[in-house]
Amino acid sequence: MANLGHMREPGDLFDLTGKVACITGASSGLGRRATLTLAAAGARVVAVARSADPLDSLCKEIGASAARVVADVGDRANLAQTAQDISTPFGAPDILVHAAGINTREPADDVTPEGWDQTLALNLSAPFFLSQAFVPAMRAKGWGRIVNFASLQATRAFPAGIAYGTTKAGIVQMTRAMAEAWSRDGITANAIGPGFFPTKLTATVFEDDARSARNAAQTCVGRNGTMGDIDGPILFLCSDASTYVTGQLLMVDGGFTAK
Secondary structure (H helix, E strand, C coil): CCCCCCCHHHHHHHEEEECCCEEEEECCCCHHHHHHHHCCCCCCCEECCCCHHHHHHHHHHHHHHHEEEECCCCCEEEEEEHHHHCCCCCCCEEEECCCCCCCCCCHHCCCHHHHHHHHHHHHHHHHHHHHHHHHHHHHHHHHEEEEECHHHCCCCCCCCHHHHHHHHHHHHHHHHHHHHHHHHCEEEEEEHHHHHHHCHHHEEEEEEEHHHHHHHHHCCCCCCCCCHHHHHHHHHHHHHHHCCCCCCCCEECCCCHHH
């Protein structure tokens, strides 16, 4: 019989006590939920977004283990300062969750250079360069977690989604490349692909009852996502539970892409 004396308690695998997590796009939606989830697991959290008031409310809800940074992570010219501000409250983060994103919903014939550049800067460039800034500190500790946000549009083409979908497909390949570059140093990189969750980004979908019902019917479980559905996947990919998982895309979509 195998000796199980060395095995950790299951709860320990998900314990983030002593870890620092940075979450972008934390002012609302899945980014806000991820912040609450990681804080509940014991992490000290740094919430990043462009709007101060919702961040202040979030930090008040969490308490002393939360801090906020008001910044536009898509502004590459100020990225070094943003990284410094993120490291100030609790030290350099061990965990990065890149939830900030934008969908301009411009039809292909109407895509503007400004909309295209803005989408790529926030959805694709920011996760890479912010991660790159913190890799040296993670490498020195021999432990790090990077979680990028992909989308159904990483593999499916939606109307008026060409810029957004391009960035989300790019996120999947970038995640693989991050894993290849950094996982030997103890830094895992994975992506979550949410289905339809009720967030600001999907407000137009949920405001259309018929469309929302069609999306629910497309899933294997028969419903759209609720905020609680993201908790387990986020915690898994940010903890020791996923030590041997890297370079992967985890679709959290109720089986939407399985049909």
